[in-house]
Amino acid sequence: MKTTLTVLLIIQLYGLASCAIKQHYFIDQKKTWYDAQQYCRTNYHDLSTFIDEIEEQQFLQEAVSQTSNAWIGLNKSSGTWKWATGEVTTQISWDTAYDQPNDDDCGLLYKSTKKMHDAECRSVFFFICMNVSEFVMVQQSESWEGALEYCRHHHDDLASLSSSRSMTDALSKITGAQTQYVWIGLRFLAGGWFWISGDDLILNVWSSAGPPQCPAQNQRCAALDKNTQTWTPRDCEEKLNLMCVIQ
Template sequence: TILTVLLIMELYGLSSSFIKRHYFVNKRMTWNSASKYCKTHFYDLSTFTTEKEEQQFLEDAAHQPADAWVGLYNQSGVWKWSGGENATRITWDTANKQPEDDNCAFLHKGYKKLHDIDCNSQYSFFCMNISEFVLVRQNETWEGALQYCRKQYNDMASLSSLNMMDSGLEKSTQAETEYVWTGLRYLAGDWFWVDGDDLDYKDWYQNEQPQCPAKNFHCGALDKKTRDWIHKGCEEKHNFLCSAQAVPPAVPQTTVHGTPPVPPTNPTNPV
């Protein structure tokens, strides 16, 4: 079976400084197996615990290719998110008599609403990662900042969407330098994010992407005054933004015969 993982969305979650990034995984598993897979390769099954998150998730999942599990399960008559918190609002497909009397939830491809079903059914699923930008208030060259971020956190910050740009700007307000290094780099005729994110979203100063920047001006930073990207000399020393990944919760025990998943005894929460 070919595994296809497709990044479909990102949105703020947990607090304004955290970013959830959701992925559709085109591999059929039971709910519990999907949960283990997400906690091994990502953070957890996808959750959307506020109205804003739910609306954004449902909009951005509009082109999902198949029915897919989400991180929602029933324990002793109470619906909970995979992190263990009670689900206070759920967009069930009430027009189709949902929920019924099962213990795990999936997003229906056609109706774009949640259905419940036996947890031992096999579906594709949504996983999520949760990350946070960290401002490092010490002056480094771009290369020095890259090495620091990869040693102390995960990588340099990628501002590859409006949400991530907003988060980066928020963090950068506390910087002690006018410019703040990001993970934006120019090599072999192209600008790119060092963590591999696509460069679809752009926010260059005056919307002018440097096509052939002068020698050594091959590193991208945030300009605190203009609130845009700017290319700077890579040997200049500035504060910088790193990306830190939240630690996944413990993997739950295996379920049997469609019973609800057993939550971890001491889940590790990012906040």
């Protein structure tokens, strides 16, 4: 089972400053730290990291679904604590009530206190993986299907705005759109609206009180309205700019 924790972060990724979104997944399999990292790097981006106080607080605010102590992307090399993505740590919220840290080399998030503990890397715990993504505003007009094809060919997918933080990032990019409405990865099919990424449709930023329950046949694709900053159903054949995601 994966529990999605979505966090908007200003990060430095591969040496390039960019506005990106970290999406975190609680993995209910028990592994050593190194096996957990290998799993995350194979199936996601890496073990989860939050490299400054802002990132940490944003992560912890949404870590309420964590069901057990869990490895994160923090370990000690040659006496120095580093993040799995390579950054040397500048601040760690150790669980001092439990006399942390001790003398071990890998870090985990303690469920009850939401503070950091160290543990032997060969110990087995559940763990939290992350994906990293960035939105791209495309000033090219396509139908919804054309937008989907374009994003999947040139980037990764149409953008899914499944959290308030991803909405904030999208709104910062949409100012460059040449059309009032911009295609996003939200579609009505088989009686319901869904994100093509598979994310849960929890956030409600519809232009009406909620998602249209039975939209007209030609109003079954959703776009982000640059003026009202809401989602609105549009004709899937309408030619609009599009918001892609790079993962």
